[in-house]
Amino acid sequence: MRPVLLYAGLCAPIAALFLLFPGIDTAASRVFYDSAQGFFLAGSTPVWVVEAGVPWIVRAMIVLAVIAALWLAIARRPLWRLDAKVLVFLVAATALGPGLIANTVLKDHWGRARPNQITEFGGTREFTPAPLLADQCARNCAFVSGHAALGFSLVSFALLLPFGWRRRTAIAGALAFGALVGLGRIAGGKHFLSDVVFAGLIIFATSWVLYQAIVGRDLLASPLAQRAGRAFGLLTAAPFGARLALWGAAVMLIEIAAIGWIDRPLATYFREHDAARPFFAFVGPFGLALPYLVVLGIAFAALRWGGAVPRFEPWAARMRAAARIPALLFASIALSGMLVDLLKVIVGRPRPKLLFASGAYEFSWIGLGADHWSFPSGHAATAAALAAALWCLWPQPLLLYAILAALVAASRVVMGAHYLSDVIMGGFIGILVSRALATAYARGRLPFRLGPSPAAEPVLPPGE
Known part of the structure; x- marks a missing residue:
């Protein structure tokens, strides 16, 4: 409970800061805006790398999870630290944080216009302070930054490391990477500073809570999970x-x-x-x-x-x-x-x-x-x-x-x-x-057996 209260104590003043001083958002975006060129870094190589590279990082994470799951299912041993509960945690953290909360619930329903859409930066829509609801955007809106959320989601992997300086360094690195991705989105006129900050707060909180529940308290060992596992075992043990x-x-x-x-x-x-x-x-x-x-x-x-x-x-x-x-x-x-x-x-x-x-x-x-x-x-x-x-x-x-x-x-x-x-x-x-x-x-049904007896598994023995 204490970590939750501390985190809530951190989030509350941050939300109040952006709500009471909304000029922080527009001031941060104005650094990258010119009245003649608009957001002059929007088409630059660094910003393009951010936009194109982050989705590929996520795809790589998905491929890694699939490979680890297949390895665990077939080889019966984890790949690195990626055992069953860790894989469940990674999938849940990615699906819930960047997937459901950031890119579905918030971006498609919060209605906040992007910087390049508001009147102050050459658009036609009104600015709305975060985290208030608005009606200036129908879908795929500004609040929160989806790219930054995906960047921050690397913190899930950092949480898997043992407690110590390596873990703290990895967490800091993941958060720094998410902030860097967010900076690229701000420079391109796609998001406000608060969109990035709230994305980081949401993703870290989601990842930490799921880590504590699934990995820390071993949710898969709970009675409900055990009953589900027994039901699944009936399927895997079928003829x-x-x-x-x-x-x-x-x-x-x-x-x-x-x-x-x-x-x-x-x-x-x-x-x-x-x-x-x-x-x-x-x-x-x-x-x-x-x-x-x-x-x-x-x-x-x-x-x-x-x-x-x-x-x-x-x-x-x-x-x-x-x-x-x-x-x-x-x-x-x-x-x-x-x-x-x-x-x-x-x-x-x-x-x-x-x-x-x-x-x-x-x-x-x-x-x-x-x-x-x-x-x-x-x-x-x-x-x-x-x-x-x-x-x-x-x-x-x-x-x-x-x-x-x-x-x-x-x-x-x-x-x-x-x-x-x-x-x-x-x-x-x-x-x-x-x-x-x-x-x-x-089983000896064909001339060349792979084992010494008809009941042998199909693995080549060391000798004849």
């Missing part, structure tokens, strides 16, 4: 068919959302922004199936029958045992590729280039030309099948497999060869085929 049905349903929902609302805007974005193309043009060919099949086929033949050569007879048994590795990899890539190619012809989805050439987007069904073989992505299927098969053999470098496969899949979207839904379905097929083959191998 393979039920789990497959759940995963399939989840993928279908994602596919519906992607096809309906994401595919076209994302394809348009990467058509207009090609800065990343040189990198992904290099990455993309790693999703071609043929080179892998040739190398793996030769490796299998050499290991399977190479022991017949007199010089290699002492190692014949080990070579035959090792042949199961290229056999699994070859079968995973080949079978997933055949399934994907069959679906390509049946579905007949136009590639993104036809969307921009003629507006073609809907599935044509039975596509007989390469331009109508967009769904699913063969490159994504190959990369995912290879990654999943390697994971079944050597589970430890899972994160590396996932990142490399994701880069190959992303290259198809960035290069305009596929839609997002194409690569998601291709990846799902690749993983499904590899997992099914590995399970069949491990």
Whole structure:
């Protein structure tokens, strides 16, 4: 209770200061305003970096959280400090602070005009002191700064450090970064000083309260959370068919959302922004199936029958045992590729280039030309099948497999060869085929087992 009272004691005089002396806001904005040029730094490189860079930082945070969650779910151990309760905290802090409070509740409902919209700076609307409600803006208004809120949200990561000078330094650094982002928004005429200050106060308070509840008091260990966990455990402990049905349903929902609302805007974005193309043009060919099949086929033949050569007879048994590795990899890539190619012809989805050439987007069904073989992505299927098969053999470098496969899949979207839904379905097929083959191998249903007994898990043992 004492920290709450202290924080309230800090916020109250700050609110009174901006309410009683509203000229502070206009004076701060006037520093960056010229009657002839307006907000003269609005188009400058530093301000542009702030506007364009902060959303990418947030995307990176989301990607990190997704990777950490996948790592925790599959590897059964946390990545760095990112265990289950920390991931819940990070997601909740980002969604509640910058997401719900700052960018939804306040910006869309507080009605405060931005500096470049008020009469004092060449606009037509009236200035309103913070934190009063106003009717000068319909949506995406000034109070509070969304960009600054996203910058301040890095304090959530700082709170994860152990108590001490490193934690205090990290918190100060996160707050300084949010203030720097806010300064850029003030310089560009998009926000007042109070918009930035209140964003910082709200985000820090939200992050601290959620940290204390979720991480400090271990909310996930509460009776309610335990009951929810037991209910979820019934799902995760379900037979393979039920789990497959759940995963399939989840993928279908994602596919519906992607096809309906994401595919076209994302394809348009990467058509207009090609800065990343040189990198992904290099990455993309790693999703071609043929080179892998040739190398793996030769490796299998050499290991399977190479022991017949007199010089290699002492190692014949080990070579035959090792042949199961290229056999699994070859079968995973080949079978997933055949399934994907069959679906390509049946579905007949136009590639993104036809969307921009003629507006073609809907599935044509039975596509007989390469331009109508967009769904699913063969490159994504190959990369995912290879990654999943390697994971079944050597589970430890899972994160590396996932990142490399994701880069190959992303290259198809960035290069305009596929839609997002194409690569998601291709990846799902690749993983499904590899997992099914590995399970069949491990249970002795196929000639090359991955374990010493029919009930073994699909992990390669150290010896035969």
